[in-house]
Each structure stands twice: as structure tokens, then as C-alpha cells.
Amino acid sequence: MKTIGHLINGTIDTQASRTQDIFNPSTGEVSKQLALASKPTVEAAIAAAQAAYPAWRNTPPLKRAKIMFRFKELLERNADEICRLIGEEHGKIAHDAMGELQRGIENVEYACGAPELLKGEFSKNAGPAIDSWSEFQPLGVVAGITPFNFPAMVPLWMYPMAIVCGNTFVLKPSERNPSSVLFIAELLHEAGLPPGVLNVVNGDKEAVDVLLSDARIQAVSFVGSTPIAEYIYTTASANGKRCQALGGAKNHAIIMPDADMDNAVSALVGAAFGSSGERCMALSVAVAVGDEAADALISKMSEQMKSLKVGAFSDKTNDFGPLITRAHQEKVVGYISSAEQQGATLVVDGRKPTVAGYDKGFYVGGTLIDNVTADMTCYKEEIFGPVLLVMRVNSMQEAMQLIDDHEYGNGTCIFTRDGEAARYFSDNIMVGMVGINVPLPVPVAYHSFGGWKRSLFGDLHAYGPDAVRFYTKRKTVTQRWPSAGVREGAQFSFPS
């Protein structure tokens, strides 16, 4: 059985004292072994990054960007293989993996604009004959810690921008699906990245804690669940590191009485069940304003869900695949059951889907639950499964209050045709990413991604313009030149 190792200083290292199983969630079987990095391994990666830093920092941004251009080419050329690796270890269907990869590539495209993005601010005559300018200099060695649900995209949110800004990087991806991460990292080396600029270590908390405590790490980017995000942020901050840590979500859609209901339902099906709901931007709660809207929603939704197809990653006709682990499957099923027990109405029950030939896979089918209330466990926590909760309220204000009262503030959307309702909602809702008739308002690569409240810890959002600020620090120079006589002196030296 193949052992997946680390990529340190441009070289794959598969030696390991500890290993862990990697599963194929579609079949439920172990497919590979993962080497888990010990402290010395992580320190070797940091040392490689540290050694590569001085030369990389002094490489002109334009040259750094040229490597990103080639990286984009290689990602596109190898897209099918990347998607296959993602599917095998994550369970995602190819069309979904391709969507994820495409989003990741768009972050690489954004990084190609580094020369423009890194421009500083120049002030002539800040004082008499005094100029002042601010540069945005790289930080040094920075780290990224990424989750299982977007093995290609989330690392690509981080290191292309970090690297193109002049930093060197140590990435610790999810231990569930490291293969696409390593494959992509090797493509970046093929594109011309010098060894040591990007290093990948696989591991668990032991590896993470080295990254959080080693003084050579200047900054940490994290995406995962809120409790871990909070731990990462607090620990990294206390250790003097810059940190941005993105956590969990509970994304609500408000369905207004004037919404185009067919559109809304189509949008919700994709946004709730796509990737089995294992997305931090998945729409997991639909809040219908008025029973009329709620009834129409439930009716059209349950009708449309009849054609939903769950199954193995390898069949492209499937809509979505298995969950990531047996444990997670059981947890999701538990949430559904708790909803039923706590009084909600189970309209479509996906707890026991039949997936012919894959009975050991970690599947849960699309599930629709009506009459959910704010005190239910299924509402208070993030399910991260293909489960859509429906809540009924009497007014838009009530719907907004629900959203603002929730712990998370990642994404939200409203379905309406009315300009005023949309503007009021987007202005006032305490959520960082807002859709107006757009169910998954993931910002495009040239805006930045970030939730509010306990969905993000830190000042600056992920990718886009904020990433430039996160991965650089401001240096302000104030300059005055005293005369050395060269200019005036010359006038006297050579009289006519």
C-alpha cells in the first residue's frame, strides 16, 4: 500500500514513525497510508522555507508572478488527474471537483497580478523636499493549515498569494485527502518554483503545534471548524504570530413572498446538497417568510429532490457523493434523528440511501426538514451534511433576527425581486458574505472571503485584496537628501 509523504525543500520524503489510514469514502475502504510528520520533520520544512526566503524575497514580483502563470497552465492541463485524486480520497463527483479546482485556479490567476497588487503608496513632498512611501514587504515563513472539504481550493486560497508576495510557505493539509495537495504542489515546482519556497507536511496536532509555536513562522492561515479556528487563532496570536482563522457556518436563505420560487428552489437544491453539504458556504437553513412561501418551498423542494442522485465519486451522473468518514456519516444521521425527536417534520429522509454496489460507503441522502425552530440541536450546530432545514417566520425582520442571533455569520442570501428589501438586508445583516438571489455568495477571487462573528478570527479575510495585506507588512520610509555638493558643487567647479 502506497505511503503518502511530505514535500520538503522540493523533495518527497515518505519516511515516518507514525502513519494513518487514508480511506476511499465511496467504498469505505482503506486505500493508502499517510506519513504523519513528527516535530523534527516539521522543523525541517520550516528550515527549508527559512533558507529559501532571502533569495525568494529579492526575486522581483514580476518573476514570481511568471511562475504562477505557468502554474495555472499546469493546473489546467492536469485537471482531470487532480479531480480523480480528489474524488478518490474525498468522494466528490468529478464535476464538483472540477468546480472546486476552477475556483482554486482563479486564485492563482489573481496571484499573477502581483506586480500591480504589491504597489506601495508614494508621497512626493510629504514635507519640503522630503518624500515618504509605504512598501508592502513579505513576512518571511508563513504557514497554512487546511481542511478536508476543499483539498484543492483552500490551499490555493493561501499559498499562491503568500508566495507571490515574497514569503515562503509550509502547508499542512487535511490528513484525509493529501494526494491532490501533493500533486498540485509538485506541479508548482514543475512551473519553476525554487525548492523550499513551498513545503507540504502531512500530520496531525503534533505538526500543527509546531507551526503554532515555532518562532520562525510569522503568520498562520487556517480554515476549519470554529473550535479549532479559535484555538489556532488564540495560540498563534499569543505566540506573536499574525493569524487568520476561518471557522464554521450556518448559512440561511430568506425566501421572501415575492421570490421567484422556481429559481429559488433550483438554487437551494444545489447549494444545500452539493458536495454533500460539506461546504462552509453550504445553504443549510431556508427561512420562509409566511406560510404561503413555506408551503410552496416545501412542495417544490421535495418534488425536485426526487431526482437527486447520491453515489460513488467515479460516476459522473451522481449529484453528490459520500461523506468524508464513517464517523461523520453517523454524526449527520444523528442530527437528522435529533431533529425528528425534537419536533421537526422530516419531509425527505436521507438517512438510509441505497447506493448499489457501495454499501460500505459513507453515504447520506438529501434530507429536508420542515418546522425547525431555533432551539433545536440541528439548528444550533453546523451539520456539514446534505440536510436542509426549513424555518417559518412571519416577517423579514424576524428572519433577519434569527440570522443575527446565530453564532455564525459566514454566508447568507435572500430571494426577492424587490430592490428595497435586498438593500435593507444586505446593508444590515451581520454576515460577511451576502447573496441577493445568489445562493452561494462565495466572493470571486478578486474580492476576499470571510465571515463575521464566530466564523472568522482575525482582521483580514482570505484571498483577494485582503490576502495581499495579510501576507505583507507595511514599511514606511521617509527620505530627505542633504546636499553632498554634487549638484551645486558642479556649478562652481566648472565656471564658464
Add this chain to the structure above:
Amino acid sequence: MKTIGHLINGTIDTQASRTQDIFNPSTGEVSKQLALASKPTVEAAIAAAQAAYPAWRNTPPLKRAKIMFRFKELLERNADEICRLIGEEHGKIAHDAMGELQRGIENVEYACGAPELLKGEFSKNAGPAIDSWSEFQPLGVVAGITPFNFPAMVPLWMYPMAIVCGNTFVLKPSERNPSSVLFIAELLHEAGLPPGVLNVVNGDKEAVDVLLSDARIQAVSFVGSTPIAEYIYTTASANGKRCQALGGAKNHAIIMPDADMDNAVSALVGAAFGSSGERCMALSVAVAVGDEAADALISKMSEQMKSLKVGAFSDKTNDFGPLITRAHQEKVVGYISSAEQQGATLVVDGRKPTVAGYDKGFYVGGTLIDNVTADMTCYKEEIFGPVLLVMRVNSMQEAMQLIDDHEYGNGTCIFTRDGEAARYFSDNIMVGMVGINVPLPVPVAYHSFGGWKRSLFGDLHAYGPDAVRFYTKRKTVTQRWPSAGVREGAQFSFPS
């Protein structure tokens, strides 16, 4: 004896269960009493800020800025009174207080540009008929905690920008010199600020800890010493607050052999002894490259220091005044003595200055110490007094290594006439604010202020463009309008 109170919801409150003496450092006498805020008092201020927030947030930025324009007028009109209040409680001579105030006013001027500074980013056709934009929304209630050494300027670094961005504010200034702070805050109300938008509470650690723990406070800005800055940053971060905490400094000037030595010496005298060295940007170490430069520096410096005049704040012919407290005076004297004991050469000794008529004032005279080495106590710690250390090295590289090895990275400068040396220095030195022949490279109000290493905790610097980012959070909206038939429908309703 007058008791200084709090400004909460537009009203002065002087009731207090605990009070503390306020001294006039020039005379060494107690002049006023300060009410120390209890937890309920701080909470009342937070509540006032919270109540004022919704209306203030919805006030157009242009209207908010108009109040800043009037505030600037009032600051200028009342400049003499402000400087008198500063002098009385801080000991700063009027010309120095005026300089501080002027810098503060320039931050108010910058805040007047809010409508431009708050512009978001708009992307037409992020997708087909989909628009996306990012807004920079205020955070809510934010807090500022400020030091004694710039009672007018440092608060003005914070709340004008915070407020003009739509936040409401609770300020806890230094307990040493609160009078100018309160006077200025009242001017802002006179300029039209609604009650509750800016609140000032005086107090000590009890007040600070409420600000760090109360869930209604969204962000904390701090300026002070590094140990406190670290405590503030770690605590506020752990409590889920955005935080920027500026700490101590040890600012080095490199004197290159080709420097214009007369210019350099003049610059150093002001930068080392101005405001008794109680500035986080004070130049406290001169690193001379080569003995020739060092000898010239010592010789010219000690000559020029003969005319330095230390004395009471009320005499404008004085160059600088007393230190802030008796305890601090003794601490500075202790540093000077330790230097002597550890082998440095005391060239000019300011430990016992004569200030006729003010023998109880907290004075230390200008002090010049040669042959300082990196292991001495006076070098390792921030003295915050009128003491200039001179170190001798053999190369620019050695000088830069000294600077980079020091715990702090606030400001630094180089004196040279050579373009290449200046560019190499400013590019590579690990310090946030760099001067080239400029001894106090404090960024102008439209750049941002911030040190590196342990001189600043947080991602974003103080004032200037970074303040806009610190005091706002990004919200990204993605919008698609489904047809409601209004546009096309009309075509069919009224056929020709």
C-alpha cells in the same frame, strides 16, 4: 482640589469611589484628583456607545466627516489652552505640545476624507448579469487605551478615524494627564458629535479589563509599553476582539562615514532629547560606523548639548521639561548609572540638572553615553528619558545586525549621502518606520504608523489607510436580479 471625571453619553461624570493624584511634574506637586472608573462606570460608557451606534452607523460618511471639519477648526482655535493643559500635567514645553497637537490635528484632517477612504470595490459582471461588491462596514463599539506621553496626539490617532468610519468609541486615556483629553473630547461634542459616540473613562487596570472582556467591545487599539501591549493583544484576541497594540522601541540611527555630520548632530539632539526622550520614536541609540565618525559625533554632540535647556513647561525657552513621575525620573537615573557601572563612557551627565525654582520637579538633563555595548542594561531596555547612547561599529552591516538583533523594531534611520547605502538599508532593515537622513521618521497622517517585531502586535498599523481597515470589516455582496417581468412584461402589455 478639582476632580477630573468621565465623559459618558455627552455628560461629565465626576463621582468616584476611588481617586488618584494628578501631579504637575514641573513642580512635583499634586494639582488635581482623578476619578477612577469602576466596572459599572465603564459599562455605562459602553452602553452609551452601544445605544448611539445604530443611528451613527447610518449617518452618511459625508455628514460624519463634516463634524470632523468643525472639530479641526475648534482644535486650532483652542490650541493654546490644550497645550497649557498638556504642559501642566505632562511637563511638555508649549512648542513641543503644539507639535504634538499639530500631528493630532493632521489625523483629524485625514478623517475628513472619509467619503473617499470608505469607498468599496465594485465589480460589474462578476458573472453573467451578476454584480459583486465589497463594502467596508463599521465594527460597532470600539475602545482605545492611550499612554501619557502624547495625551493629545495618540487619542487623535484613534477615535477620529474610528468614529468617521461609523463606529462609536470608549477611550481610556492615561491616568497621568487626562485634562487635555477631556477638553478635546468636549470640543468634538461642540463640533456636533451626538452624545454617546465618543465616551471617555478614566481609570486603571480595572477599567482596562472591562474593555478587554466586555462582549460589546468589538476592537481595541492600544499604545503603551511592550509588556502591556502584549497582554492587551493576547487578552483581547482571546476574547474574540480585533486588536492592534503598539509597544516599546529602541530606535537606532546609523551614522555613516559620509554623513553630513552637522546636520546629523542637529537632528539627533532634537530626536534624542525632545520631550525628554519620552517618545516611542525618540532616537536613543546612535551607531557610528568607524571611529572617525564616532569621534566627530561625540565631539560635535557634546558641544551642541551645552546649550540644551531643561526646565518647567511654562517657560517656552526651555528645550524640554521634566519626566512624568518621580518614579520614572529615578528609573532613568538608574539606567544612566548602570551604564557607567557596566563600562560605558558618560560624556555628558544629566542626572543632576539644576532647574532654579523647581527643585521638586522630576528633571533629568540631556545625557550622552559613549562606548555602549549590546549587553548593557541601558541598551537592552527602553529608557524613555533624555539619554543618547553611542555605539561604535566597523561596518554598516554590523550596525544593521545590531538593529535587527534588538527586540524592538519601531523606528530607525541612517545618515548618509549615498543612494545605494540608503536603499540597501531601507529595504533590508527589520524595522517598520525608516528614515533616510530623517531622524524621527514618524509617518505623516496619510501613511500609517507601526513598528515591527515586538513593537507592534497585530496586522494593521495605526492611523492612515490601515486605520480604515482596522476600524471596518469587509462585507461582500453578490447580486443577481431574476426578472420580475417588469422590464419585458411592459413590452407585451402595451403592444403598438
Add this chain to the structure above:
Amino acid sequence: MKTIGHLINGTIDTQASRTQDIFNPSTGEVSKQLALASKPTVEAAIAAAQAAYPAWRNTPPLKRAKIMFRFKELLERNADEICRLIGEEHGKIAHDAMGELQRGIENVEYACGAPELLKGEFSKNAGPAIDSWSEFQPLGVVAGITPFNFPAMVPLWMYPMAIVCGNTFVLKPSERNPSSVLFIAELLHEAGLPPGVLNVVNGDKEAVDVLLSDARIQAVSFVGSTPIAEYIYTTASANGKRCQALGGAKNHAIIMPDADMDNAVSALVGAAFGSSGERCMALSVAVAVGDEAADALISKMSEQMKSLKVGAFSDKTNDFGPLITRAHQEKVVGYISSAEQQGATLVVDGRKPTVAGYDKGFYVGGTLIDNVTADMTCYKEEIFGPVLLVMRVNSMQEAMQLIDDHEYGNGTCIFTRDGEAARYFSDNIMVGMVGINVPLPVPVAYHSFGGWKRSLFGDLHAYGPDAVRFYTKRKTVTQRWPSAGVREGAQFSFPS
């Protein structure tokens, strides 16, 4: 009778070989004489501006901005007097003059942000150890030529930004109402502007042609009618000058069937008749989609127009005042009559208003004309009077076609509650300034003002960010420092 002169090099000059009458349009009487500048007078103004340029250019932007801050104060303090001067010579009622002045002041506020607005772009390591930056340097002496209809506002669109960018300025305002212009220019001097930086010359085509041909003038800003704008632009361009020339308008409002009709009618009354329609952003055509909307519009509009009050500038209860000249009054009346003759329906006829006690004033009352078609003279030309044309179409597309087919493309708006209609309209309409339920979509001072098609000649719009670009030119510097041995040399000079 008082003679109004020029302001050259900080001094008023009233000598003149030629003069012209200035009227009070409310009474129809001559009230003052205007000195008309000869070629030598204009050249003296240019020479003063040229002489003032070098010192002004080198004055730090922050210092230049400080004068603008004081200018704003003085404008506010003297607002009543300014409005009185405007009213006397233009006929505008005080509330309208105050609105104009307020908009002008907001341009001064924007100019106060010069230090931020003038920041250049800095690129570290454009190549190895090569830095490159772009500065935005002033042009030199620039000129402005402004119309009668906004004597305070339009000049304030121009010279505050031009001057704060480091240029010096020659202004030739309208010969109809120069008094407020001169008064305001003197306030700017009172605010601290050095003599020669702003010069005002009064005159006619003789003066204009000097400004268009003199080689010392680097750029010309113009606001007026389209034929003159075209002449100015073509001539100035052919003479190698930078030019922006804003011309005429025919601003349409589309009234959709779903519009909030009461809101729309209120908005239209102000936008069509305010300032007697003598605004380049006046709404002069309402295009109703469907007869139902049209009938409702006509009915509500004619009802609301009953309370419209036209009269002398000195009575603040009037809604609007006289037209600027007898000739213009007759021209507007002629347009109304032509509409009637060409088959339109005259719903409300303002040709003979009664203004008790002012029977020689140049008054025209609010006029509403229905069933206007695209071939009528009143539609093809800009009326610049208190006349609202109503057109009836069957679809939004037809309404948009009308707008796009018109020669002008200054402003337009749509009244609808529908997000999709608004987005389609604003995206596709060939007009530079678009309102969505906003009848006068004049951009705020921190956006820029400019029409499309034959409403503006030039690349860059007036005021706001575009003004910074118009009044500066880019200089790009690329810098590499060869070693002079200072940095490395020192290492060898002083071996340890």
C-alpha cells in the same frame, strides 16, 4: 454704478476699455457694469499665475490642503452673502443658491484630501535592485471657463482641485454673474492662498481666445453649451492643451408602470423646475411606459404644479426665480409655442406668469407638455427653462432607444421598484450619470461628474477622482543605485 473688475495676482483691477451691463433678472434692471478683459489683461493674469507656479508647486500638498480647510470655513461663514450675490445677478432663490453653494463646498472638502489623492504608485524591485514609481505632478498654469447657471458651484468644481494639485489657475467666469465668483476668490486669498495662484478675469470671446491660444496655459476646463464646448475642446486640443469641455443635456426620466408615482412626481417637480430648469442636470423629459403610467403622471403632476411659485430671488417662499436674460426668456417661450404648433398638448402653460411688482423680470412659469414626439424642436434641443416634456411609449426598450438616440448623454433616471429593470437600465443606457429613483443623479463630490456622447468632450470627467488625473500628469521614475563603495567600503575601512 459699480464696476466689477478682475482679480490678478491677489489684487482687484477694475480698469477697462470695454464694459458690459450686469442685470438683476428679477427686476429686469441693469445693476452693475462689468469690465471686459482685453488680451493684455488676460496675459497679465497668466503671467501672474506663471510666476506663482514654482513656489506653489513645491509647497507640500498637506500645506496646500490646509488652505482649503480654511477656505471651507470661510465659505460657510459667508454663505448668506454669497447666496445674496448669486440671487441678485442670477435670480436664484436663496434656498437654491444655498444648495448650489453646499455642493461647491463639498468639492472643497474633497480637495482637502489632496495628500491622500496625490499618492503615486511605488514598485520595489521592478527589476533586481531596481525601484520604479509614478508620481502625479501638476501641469503648470491651467484655465477654467464657467457658465452662468451655477456661478458658485462650477468654478468650485475646478480650481480647488486644480490648485490643491499644485497648479496655478486663471478663471474666466460667466459675464452674467461675476460678483459671487470674485467674492469667493477673495475668501480663498483670506484663507491664505498666495497671490497669483488663483486669478479671475472677466470677459467675453476675446478673453477666452487668449486662454485657448496662449502657450503658457497647459489645460482648460469648460462647462457650457455643446457648440461652445466643442469649439473649446477642438481649439484647445489643436493648440496642444489638455481639455475637458462639458456641454448640453436632455435628461430623460423613464416612468415604469410599477413606479411609486407619488414619489416620482415629487421628484420630477423639483428636478424639472428647480432653478427654472437652468441646470445641465435638469430633468426635461419624462418618458412614461404605457398610457396608464402617463395618465397618472400627467394628472398628479398638473395637480402638484398648481402650488408652484415663481418670483423674485429675494422672496424665500418662491420655488424658483426668473431666467437669466430677456433673450433667454423669449427663447424658452418660443420653444413652448413651437411644441404647441407641432402638435404637442400644452397641459400647464407658464408663458405668461404673473409676478406682482416684478413685471419687467425675466419670468417663465412651470410648463408641462404632453404627447411630445422625437421630431419636435422642443425635444431635439436643450430648452434650459422650466419646461417638462412628457412622452408616451409602449415599452422600456422603446424608452431606452429614445434616450440612446438623442445627441446628449448627460443624466437620466428610471423610476421603478424592480431590481432587474434598474440593473438592465443602468448597465446599458448610453448616459454617463444614471439615477435609480433619483431624479438628479449628480455624482457626489467624491465621484466624478460627466456625461457621454455630445455632453462631454474629453477623457476625464469633472471633479472627484478624475479631477486629480486631469490636473496632474504622470511621471514615472526608474531608479538603480550603483555602489559608491560607501556601504561595502566601510566594511573594509575598519577591519576589526
Add this chain to the structure above:
Amino acid sequence: MKTIGHLINGTIDTQASRTQDIFNPSTGEVSKQLALASKPTVEAAIAAAQAAYPAWRNTPPLKRAKIMFRFKELLERNADEICRLIGEEHGKIAHDAMGELQRGIENVEYACGAPELLKGEFSKNAGPAIDSWSEFQPLGVVAGITPFNFPAMVPLWMYPMAIVCGNTFVLKPSERNPSSVLFIAELLHEAGLPPGVLNVVNGDKEAVDVLLSDARIQAVSFVGSTPIAEYIYTTASANGKRCQALGGAKNHAIIMPDADMDNAVSALVGAAFGSSGERCMALSVAVAVGDEAADALISKMSEQMKSLKVGAFSDKTNDFGPLITRAHQEKVVGYISSAEQQGATLVVDGRKPTVAGYDKGFYVGGTLIDNVTADMTCYKEEIFGPVLLVMRVNSMQEAMQLIDDHEYGNGTCIFTRDGEAARYFSDNIMVGMVGINVPLPVPVAYHSFGGWKRSLFGDLHAYGPDAVRFYTKRKTVTQRWPSAGVREGAQFSFPS
């Protein structure tokens, strides 16, 4: 013999009523025929661009940019062939053609950042519940007219940015060397550009005049000589088009007494003789401050010129190749002779170079002329050949005066080691592109290219950020949503 045609609507069209010879300047022989576009041909190209515009305008910028990414790949993959085509028709040696192409590709890289570059400005609450934003919309069909000297680079300055901004394009390249232009344009189609978005017409004044007069052309970019630039600018402006027209140059280098002379000489050799001096940024005048500097310069320069190798494009060991035509060769020789006749000292004479085997080629060798004065013909006019003039002055001020007195203001540089001299020079010199120890200060692709004085007609420079502004127009939208009852109504419809 092959006939080179046009590329219209994605198809090559070689039919022509008129043709013109294309030469191989290295051999002096005719190698191809060029079809010259008649008015109907140009109109067909415009019509194709017009037809392609609506769909292209609505293509999201991200999708437009993706084509630019693929274009870059194809340019790199086909670089050798492009350089061969350039060499054959221009005479440029492969290393020089590769340099040109590389610069062109960097403009394509910049265009890949379109989604970031096209961001508009968004203002929430410009008024109460009123939002306002500015979009940068494409212009429509725009044209480019480009010179022979950079057949690959200059067109790539223009159409990638124009197209990525949403415009469609008609390019008229130089009639001397159209083959690389067409080949590159076909690569862009291979990259996925829809037909009609980019059209190439070959021709002469007949074609140009159609582009300048046809009402469908919204803007014209031109690079060429100053007299033609002025004609283009004046004509296009008078016809209501936006225009930027870049003209000639006379680029001076100041050699200060403290310059690193070896560096300076190496830099000058490349900058004066590279590409036979047929560059608008060629350094054609060296101004030495003081005779000592001048003598050293002449001595080292003439020494280094001994190894200069002129010859056919096909031999990569050559330093530079022939001039573009026989006529131009004779013109350059004439300038050299005139210098001699007017009293200058011909130090190195390149009038009769020997190029074995290519005696009919249009060669001129590297030429160095000392003691040139400002009244000589060779100084007043642009030579555009491998000729370096040396002038001797007594002071830096005198050198700067020479530069400022010259008609052109394209590029300039100074060689010095002194910070103060460099800063004074770059601040004050009336030239748009300034080098400090950089002989060819061509801005990188993410800054903009443009001279001052008669070297550029128009407000905005070529490529970089200015190109975004040149190829778009600002539209400002102001939006207020009246309540349609959807938001509040819902509260009342469903009471609890």
C-alpha cells in the same frame, strides 16, 4: 511572391487593388507584397468590430482575461517564429526581437489582471439610504495605429488592454513589417478570441483617415513621429474621438562627475545603439557635466564601440542590424554628415560599415559625435539611428536647461551616485520617464508609458493603469429604493 492581407472578423483577406513592397532590410531585397486596405475594407473591419461588440462587452472580465492567459502561453510557445518574422522585415537581431516580445508579453500579463483593474468605486450611504457607484464601461470599437520599430510590442501595448476592458479593436500596423502582427493576432484567435473582436487592416493614409473619421470608432491610440501624432490627435479630437498619440523623442543622459563611468558607458552603448537606435526611448544625447567627465566618457565609449558588431538579423552574434529602409539609412547618414559640417567632432564614424555578404542592406554603424551644440540639426531633430551625440556643459543646471528647452520630453536619465542630485533631477525635469542610473527608463508594464511636451498628445499614457482609464469611460449610478411594501408589508401580512 506572398501577399500579406488583412484579418477581418477572424478571417484573412488578401484581395487588394493596391499593393506595396515589403523589404528584408538585411539584404535590401523585396520579399513580400502587402495588400493596402481601401476604404470599404477598413469599413468592413469596423463593421465586424461593431457586430462583435455587444456580446464581448457582456462577457465577464474574468472570461475575457482567461483568453489573455492562453494568449500569453501561445506567445511564449511561438516566440522564435515571431522573432524570425520581426527580424526578416525589420532587421532586428533575434535577442533584440525577443526583448521586444517579452515586453509585449508583459502587457498581456497585465491585461490578465482585468477583473482587479476594472473594479469600480462603491459608496454606501452617499445620502440617507442612497448608494452611489462608478463603473468603468468599455467605449465600443477602438483603433490602434502602430509604428515599424516595435512591430510586436507596440500593438501589444494597445489591444490586449483595450479588448480585456470590453472593447473591440481595429489595428492598422506599420506597412513595413506586418507579418509578425498578423501572426500574433492569429494566436489570439487560437487562444479563444471570438471573431471580430480584433481586426487587423494593413494600409496607408487612406486606411488611417477612415479610422480617424468613421463615427463608429470611439477612440484612437497612436505611436509614431510627432508630426503625424499631432495630426492624428487633432483630427481624431475634432471628430469627437478620444485619442492618445505618442510621438518623437530626443532622450538625454546627464553624466555627472561622480557617475560610475564604466557602468554609465556600458549602459549608454546598449541604449544608444541597440535596435540601431530606432527606439523612441533610445538614448541619443549624452550631456557630460565638466570636461573631465566628458573626456572620460569619450575615451571609454570609443574604446567599447570597437567591439560593436552590425549585421544581418539572422546572425545572433550581431549587436544590431540594418535600418528599416534605404531612405531612412540615407537620412541618418545625412544627419551625421551635417553634424560634421556644422562643427561637431566625429569620434566614431558609422556611415560606411562593412557587412560582408550584405552590401545591399540598409546598414549604418555605431556613431559617436562629440562637441555637439544645441543649434545643430543633428541635435534639434530625432535621428532614429545608431548615433550618440555628446554635449559638454559646466553644471547640472545647464544640462537640465538643455533638456527642458528641447521640443521633446519622452525619456531621460542621470548617472550619479548622489541622492540629492538624483532627487532634484527627477523632481524637476520636464520629461515623462526618468531614469536614475537606468539608461532606458521604459516603465514596466504595470506602470504607464508616456512622454511630456511634444512627445505625447493626450491626457492618459499608454499601457498600465492609464490604459484602463483610456479604454473605459466612467458611468456613475446613484440609487435609492423606494419601499414596495415587500419588506414591511410582510410584517403586517402575517401577524403572530
